[in-house]
Amino acid sequence: MSRFGKTLMASAISLAMASCASARADTxxxxxxxGNAPAVAADTAVPIEKATPAWAHNDxxxxxxxxxxIAQMTLQEKIGQLTLLTSDWESTGPTMRDSYKxxxxxxRVGAIFNAYTAKYTRELQQAAVEGTRLKIPLLFGYDVIHxxxxxxxxxxxxxxxxxxxAVEKSARVSAEEASAEGIxxxxxxxxDVSRDPRWGRISEGAGEDVYLxxxxxxxxxxxxxxxxxxxxxxxxxxTKHYAAYGAAQAGRxxxxxxxxxxxxxxxxxxxxxxxxxxxxxxxxxxxxxYDGIPASGSKYLLxxxxxxxxxxxxxxxxxxxxxxxxxxxxxxxDLAQAGEQAINAGVDMDMQGAVFMENLEKSVKEGRVSQAxxxxxVRRVLEMKYRLGxxxxxxxxxxxxREKATLYKPEFLEAARDVARKSMVLLKNENNALxxxxxxxxxxxxxxxxxxxTDMIGSWSxxxxxxTRPITVLQGLKERxxxxxxxxxxxxxxxEFADAGKTDGFAEALALASKSDVIIxxxxxKWDMTGEAASRTSLDLPGxxxxxxxxxxxxxKPVILLLMSGRPNTVGWADQHVAAILExxxxxxxxxxxxxxxLFGDYNPSGKLPMTFPRTVGQVPLYYDQKNTxxxxxxxxxxxxxxxxxxxxxxxxxxxxxYGLSYTSFSYSPVTLSAPSMAAxxxxxxxxxxxxxxKRAGEEVVQLYVRDxxxxxxxxxxxxxGFEKIMLKPGESRNVSFTLRPADLAFTRADMSHGWEPxxxxxxxxxxxxxxxSTPVTFTVTE
Ligand code: BGC
Numbered sequence: 001m002s003r004f005g006k007t008l009m010a011s012a013i014s015l016a017m018a019s020c021a022s023a024r025a026d027t028x029x030x031x032x033x034x035g036n037a038p039a040v041a042a043d044t045a046v047p048i049e050k051a052t053p054a055w056a057h058n059d060x061x062x063x064x065x066x067x068x069x070i071a072q073m074t075l076q077e078k079i080g081q082l083t084l085l086t087s088d089w090e091s092t093g094p095t096m097r098d099s100y101k102x103x104x105x106x107x108r109v110g111a112i113f114n115a116y117t118a119k120y121t122r123e124l125q126q127a128a129v130e131g132t133r134l135k136i137p138l139l140f141g142y143d144v145i146h147x148x149x150x151x152x153x154x155x156x157x158x159x160x161x162x163x164x165x166a167v168e169k170s171a172r173v174s175a176e177e178a179s180a181e182g183i184x185x186x187x188x189x190x191x192d193v194s195r196d197p198r199w200g201r202i203s204e205g206a207g208e209d210v211y212l213x214x215x216x217x218x219x220x221x222x223x224x225x226x227x228x229x230x231x232x233x234x235x236x237x238x239t240k241h242y243a244a245y246g247a248a249q250a251g252r253x254x255x256x257x258x259x260x261x262x263x264x265x266x267x268x269x270x271x272x273x274x275x276x277x278x279x280x281x282x283x284x285x286x287x288x289x290y291d292g293i294p295a296s297g298s299k300y301l302l303x304x305x306x307x308x309x310x311x312x313x314x315x316x317x318x319x320x321x322x323x324x325x326x327x328x329x330x331x332x333x334d335l336a337q338a339g340e341q342a343i344n345a346g347v348d349m350d351m352q353g354a355v356f357m358e359n360l361e362k363s364v365k366e367g368r369v370s371q372a373x374x375x376x377x378v379r380r381v382l383e384m385k386y387r388l389g390x391x392x393x394x395x396x397x398x399x400x401x402r403e404k405a406t407l408y409k410p411e412f413l414e415a416a417r418d419v420a421r422k423s424m425v426l427l428k429n430e431n432n433a434l435x436x437x438x439x440x441x442x443x444x445x446x447x448x449x450x451x452x453x454t455d456m457i458g459s460w461s462x463x464x465x466x467x468t469r470p471i472t473v474l475q476g477l478k479e480r481x482x483x484x485x486x487x488x489x490x491x492x493x494x495x496e497f498a499d500a501g502k503t504d505g506f507a508e509a510l511a512l513a514s515k516s517d518v519i520i521x522x523x524x525x526k527w528d529m530t531g532e533a534a535s536r537t538s539l540d541l542p543g544x545x546x547x548x549x550x551x552x553x554x555x556x557k558p559v560i561l562l563l564m565s566g567r568p569n570t571v572g573w574a575d576q577h578v579a580a581i582l583e584x585x586x587x588x589x590x591x592x593x594x595x596x597x598x599l600f601g602d603y604n605p606s607g608k609l610p611m612t613f614p615r616t617v618g619q620v621p622l623y624y625d626q627k628n629t630x631x632x633x634x635x636x637x638x639x640x641x642x643x644x645x646x647x648x649x650x651x652x653x654x655x656x657x658x659y660g661l662s663y664t665s666f667s668y669s670p671v672t673l674s675a676p677s678m679a680a681x682x683x684x685x686x687x688x689x690x691x692x693x694x695k696r697a698g699e700e701v702v703q704l705y706v707r708d709x710x711x712x713x714x715x716x717x718x719x720x721x722g723f724e725k726i727m728l729k730p731g732e733s734r735n736v737s738f739t740l741r742p743a744d745l746a747f748t749r750a751d752m753s754h755g756w757e758p759x760x761x762x763x764x765x766x767x768x769x770x771x772x773x774s775t776p777v778t779f780t781v782t783e
Pocket of ligand 1: 143
């Protein structure tokens, strides 16, 4: 069993940005008089923005050191540096080589993952440094995704905070704990935009939006890498999975991706580009194909876009055995050819497939891979080892005293609790059912997630303690409940698919409910129903939870649905019938405390959805920045036939992207613009005054949306272009301003060049997508 509770049979294994969505303000692209971009080749139109992270300055000392080292290396030793193997700890796929320790001693492997603790990494490092001819230290990688030991909310939850300082803090704490356990390198951030909640891996990313996703991605890279890779409390970050993995057809994991190059550039690539600009050290390929070519063999993605257009100068690692998988993809006739295609396309390091290890020497000797290609990849890997300071002291991250002093520091746990409550989204709150008041003397906590430790830390919490550390909701509520208030628990229902139709626990739960003042239904998904290889065709509450929820509502007592899951669920019935809904995701080690903070009102919820919640799975993919179509539903009378709509379901979602309530309320003034138009090198500032009109202090995520009315290609009905999270006391007002430049309005134009186009735009400042709190204002961009 792997740490994700699944086994994978060994037989299963046999792309700027918006081309530069951040096209720079100072390099606007030329436009002709008709408003269309002139026909220029994409390559020349895409500005090359060389990444210049702090560590990437030309370092003559490092270069001399690495030149000297490479000159001494045999081809086999070089290939070793391009090989990453798992230790025999649990992993997400087949362990291809049980003999990794012998491989280390023989210099056949340069990097190890799934091994940590100061002691164990020291032991393995010693084998590499003392056992091999050139004494090249190992690099230790690991999936440190939303915390290492102290687990923070799942990544989608963190994105729901819209609080970049909180996101960065989580990554910072992760890096401190992981590096204290000998880890040099995390396989995070996962920046795959996804519009499909059927896909389990949406829980690992930042949701459906390009802009929010890019900000979150950069915050994570900053948190992990800090400003100095040589500091012993920073780790190399990995942006993954490159690219378009989130567009897997039908939401089925590992499935085919077939999207246009324009969509690739405008939707899926920008977060990758943003992290390259932020200096991310490594990029991980994805399992899927793009335009018929598996990502690990895509020269277009790995060289043309990543290196030549973006100037990335870290190294590229594959995903788990994804070179091997080029054979079943039907792209390579055998592993030898797969390895050649991968390295020639731009892969530097082979994760777990042992393809380079077993085939590359022959490929080089027979001339299908050049020595220079191998040397370039080796150099990129050695540079990172050098930057981490491993050639000075290979054991500098494996320090048991530091490890002991670092893990689970009280301040880390407090940070995890804080980020957890910031991530929660209040979806409904009829008649101020929340926060709980003193009149709720007896609280019935019901549901499979009410007293579960295992589920609280979600998936991809690899080194997280699932059994003892997590604070359950029951514990949290009991500890916080005011004197004289009782909290009693009955599981009542099950989230297991197989339990649908059963009613075993219902009687006990209903008996408890009937003698209580308020019911908290802690329902949702089991922790491993999202994450890798966890796709679903239904987004409903699994098992028999919905049936129990309906019976709880039938008691007439107020029911609060505490929803815990890693994806948007279809909770339309609940939205109609329960008093309040709080989306708590999987909140992490401090789950119960953070839930209690919100339910009792010690913290006023401030999260907003990073993903649209559909009414039914049949609406998927449903996302806020859709196109208008030629027959938008608004054109017809209600119920009109020949418009773009469903016969049986409204087009609108249940809850919009960017939506989330507070225990207070906010009003938005009309928007004012600094000028009615801006020129090529100009800027425009939009402002609105936000007022806390309620009785509690609270935070509001103020969002800026823009619509480009006419383009050389059709444009979305709205795009997020800015946000700011502000804290307001009751009655307090604040003016929030956003400055836009033409480059912020850039996209992939008809001729595939990247840039903006002159014309008319609408803009509004609002509490969520689609909610035009104030009348949109119009501005123009002139040449
Ligand atoms: C996942 C990656 C992960 C890798 C190493 C793969 O199955 O797709 O996200 O980093 O395993 O554990």
